[in-house]
Amino acid sequence: MAADGQWLTFLALILPFLGAAAAPLLVRAMGHNAAWVLALVPGFIFYHFTGFLQPVAAGETISGGYAWIESLDTDFSWYIDGLSLTFALLISGIGTLIVLYSGGYLKGHAHHGRFFSFILMFMGAMQGLVLADSFLTLFVFWELTSITSFLLIGFDHGREASRRAALQALVVTGLGGLSLLAGLLVIGGITGTASLSALLAEGESLRGAPLYMAALLLVLGGAFTKSAQFPFHFWLPNAMEAPTPVSAYLHSATMVKAGVYLVMRLNPVMGDTLAWETILPAFGGATLLVGTLLGVRQTDLKLMLAYTTVASLGLLVMLTGFGSKVAVEAAVLYLVAHSMFKGALFMVAGAIDHEAGTRDITHLGGIGRAMPITFAAAVLAALSMGGLPPFFGFLAKEEIYAGLAHGGSWGAALTAVAIAGNALMFALGFAVALKPFTGERVRTPKTPHEGPVLLWIGPAVLAASGLLSALASGLSHRFISSPMASAVAGEPVSVSISVVPHVGAPLLLSALTVALGIAAYLALERGRAAMAAVLEAIGWGPDRGFDQAVRGTVIASAAVTRFVQNGRLDVYMTVTFIILAAALFVPMIAFGELPAVPELPLLPFYEVAVLAIAFIGLGAVLWARDRLTAIVSLGIQGFAVAVLFMLLGAPDLSFTQFMVETLSVVILALVMTRLHLSPADHRPTDQKLLDTSVAVVCGAGLGLMLLRVVQVPFDGTLSAFFAENARVIAHGRNIVNVIIVDFRGLDTLGEIAVVMIAGLAILALVRIRPGAAPARAPKLPKAVEEKLEA
Known part of the structure; x- marks a missing residue:
């Protein structure tokens, strides 16, 4: 890689953090219009990475980096192939639209500048994660996404629900990060490599190692918590306490897809084993069903979309682990399609909330004439989510059924799961896109009207992209789908599906999915009531279990403290x-x-x-x-x-x-x-x-x-070293003094600190005065005392 290209890539990686530092000053000077300036940051990054489309499509990979910790032979390095390039383009491209959307959505907010800082840091963390080559760089950015998402989810820190959701996301994904770190250490110990690019050549040695299963479970622990796979799915819907721009970005192109990126990246070296092809489809399929069924229960537009994101992540994991090249193609197509239609629908939900004053679907209706551009964007995104031609979602759904159709009884079972999940996602997608805009006009807290350009440009562009990328499927596959599928499969793959329907089993299964989806849409009210009754009968769930685990940890730690620190x-x-x-x-x-x-x-x-x-x-x-x-x-x-x-x-x-x-x-x-x-x-x-x-x-x-x-x-040996070098290095004749002050300088500093x-x-x-009464401990708030007593 040329020196100037390497420098520009390094600039693209750090530019979001520089933008985060400048954001508060720009907002103070320009108000919400600072969004147009700050959008240049991800816009430049997107433009820079489009320059790699041609060489990556030709089969090249681009790597680079700088020495970071030389004593540990660790570099700040990056690796660009079809997989990482596609993610980088999605993160920066959708990030540009999210920054613009944030300018309109949070206009006038007291902490608008702080929000821009957080969202840009989040963008930089995710960008670094997908481009990282060295294990250490990957882990640092992986944890940084957890930290920055904590700041974003808890942005409205005055509300207890926001604080709880942020803490929950941090705990779950943080524990997953520790699992990933252990997995990377095990993989490094097995293969002797510390970079992803070198690891891609070590598949046979890794799969045949006695510690392969340990490495697999540890890595999947990180991936499953990050991408909200069952039973770790509960944190993702709760993260909807964040402002809508965060939800749109989180669900379309960033954090929740980090786990999917990881399993896709490791598929060439950890895939093609019974464990991989059993664990991933099983958990992915369960997540797909759980996400869609729980989504049926919701009436909040964001929660409905959040649970479909959980389901979509399960579908992606299921396809990646299925073990066929066509399933990999389907996963790639669906990931790109999902990024476009889900980002658009989340921004639509935010625009409805911003202009109508509510996100409750039962309190919305007939606002389509007042918000025509938003309505059009919602319908286009729903058509892609429903898998209807001529949208990119249609290509993905056709390939899903083609990939699962030849897997025997296991493939048949997963096909049935995919049909059920896709049908319910069809119903939920069109519920979000149609019910608020059609039917009789319902009185809302605000009089709805079309929002400013900053609110509708994002969903409009993403919804239109879902159509244009399918119509120009030849170019899409050449520069995006095929290079990405090749990177995930570990061998050359050529994606060729087009918007022209081909008669066969996939088309018939798609038609069945649409029919079931229409039926589910028409019966959505009854389904919501039925799911509410089922969930009430079940009672306990992972979300409540998290609270119980936290409470148990507090009680146990208090008991241990009382035992160990008895005074x-x-x-x-x-x-x-x-x-x-x-x-x-x-x-x-x-x-x-x-x-x-x-x-x-x-x-x-x-x-x-x-x-x-x-x-x-x-x-x-x-x-x-x-x-x-x-x-x-x-x-x-x-x-x-x-x-x-x-x-x-x-x-x-x-x-x-x-x-x-x-x-x-x-x-x-x-x-x-x-x-x-x-x-x-x-x-x-x-x-x-x-x-x-x-x-x-x-x-x-x-x-x-x-x-x-x-x-x-x-x-x-050591004595001879000190005797030979005391005068030469430290310029001292008293060897003892030289050892204490120079050779053991930090130890001496620590000893001085202890003495101090x-x-x-x-x-x-x-200074204690005889007879002085002991200081009283500060009185705790009554609510805290009641919790401690409980």
Whole structure:
């Protein structure tokens, strides 16, 4: 890749974040018209990536990047093929329309600039995700989509429902992100690669590895949570608490399709196994049915569309995992078609809410004459969603049935699931597109009228694109469908389906789907009542289960905290030293590392005298009648050790030891005089025996460990390094000082920080005034106290 092209691609990846930084200033200066300027950001990105259509269509792949973390051999790298290029064009193209739509939808909002910042960061995160090559880059952008979606879903943070939905999305997708990270680490361990482009050549080794199943389940954990596969589907409809521009973008081209992108990307290397071709169709089919059935229950336009998105994601996962090239073609066609018609319908729902004041389908009707452009866009999008010619959705639906038709009994079962799901999506799509606009005029909170150009240009362009891309299917397949299908299948694929119907099983199944869809549309009211009764009878669901899991976690953490943090310092110290003793003895015993009994050397009389002083000091500590005497006696042993250091030729260390012991005794004595402690030790005998035993075991463990250390042959490599380089590198003659200040500079900084924190704690104790009443804890709000008590 040429240097200028690489630089422009890097610019395209970071440009959304630069736009996010500038958005508040632009909105402050230009108001909602800043949308026209900010739309240039995704517009430039879309234009840049159209330049790759020709080489990618010719079978080329484009990669590039820059060194990121050289010590870990990690690059900030990207990989562009048919799959990533199609996603990049959808993200930037639809993103341009979403930015414009946001300018009209949130006109006058107090935090309009902040919203633009969030939506552009979200765009940049998703763009980086689909273009990432290195595993680390992929994971960073994957998690960044979760964080930015949290900000967008909870944008209206004054409402509890928004905060709950944002937290729920973050928890579910965040846990999935950790699962993905573990899966990528397992894949890297199996194949020895850390990039997606290199992984594409390691399919055989990955599928044949003993840890393949572990890698598969971990990766699918990330993909299924992100793309709301059953039973993780519940977070996606709740995310409708976000403003409609977020919903439209989230459901059409960005976050929820990240999981689909991941399974499509890994299909060439993890597919073609029984596990892959069983798990994905099973969960995808279940998600398709669950999403459409729950969608029938809804009356909110956004929720109806949200559940059809859940169903569509299930359909995409089911097709990707089915295991045939035609099914892959169908998945590619449906993904592109879904992006166009779902983005348009969500913006239509938002326009209705903005101009009529409600999204409840039972309180809408007859507004088509007042909003003709919006009505036309809704009908065109619904025709594509329903799979009717000559729209791109028709091509996708024909290919779906062609891909599933030759799979034996398994294919027949999945075909039946696809027919049922597509029929219900047909009904829901036309319910959104027709019921608010047709029939008798219903009184609404606002008098409906056509919105400004910023509100209808997005749905109009996307709805028209669903028609034009099908009419020009030759160009669509050449530059989009075929390169993308080839990347997903891992081999060259040529998509050739056109809008001209071909008599055969797929066309008959399409006709059956349309007939069932019309019947479902006419019976939608009764179906809604029936689903409401069924759901009321079932009662429990994953959404309620999430709340129960969060509540259980809070209760369990409170119980653990009460048990571990019981407020008794003596218990903390006893447990700490017991763990220390176990950490010392268990490894030495388990691995046979106990030291040999050393020979006692003949010590000079003065060393014997110093040791005797140390033992005398120890006895004085044990037999002291009050705490102050014990503290002063404790310093005797430290002084004895300092004298030993001096006798062994380490005056610097000896001086340090003297200073530390002196300060320790002074500070401890000062603290003891400021605290209300009994002068003598009044512990019961059993407590003294326990403390004595723990102390003896810890002392013995440390002594044995030190004996074992000195019995290991000395390795002078590090000492020689310091001796050779202290003067050369650090320009110091005192090797000890050089080690502390230069070679171990960060360690020394940490030690200084610890001493400073300890000093602050001591200062706080010393400043306690005798007789002062303890500070009262701040009183919690009554609602919080009631929840904690519950």
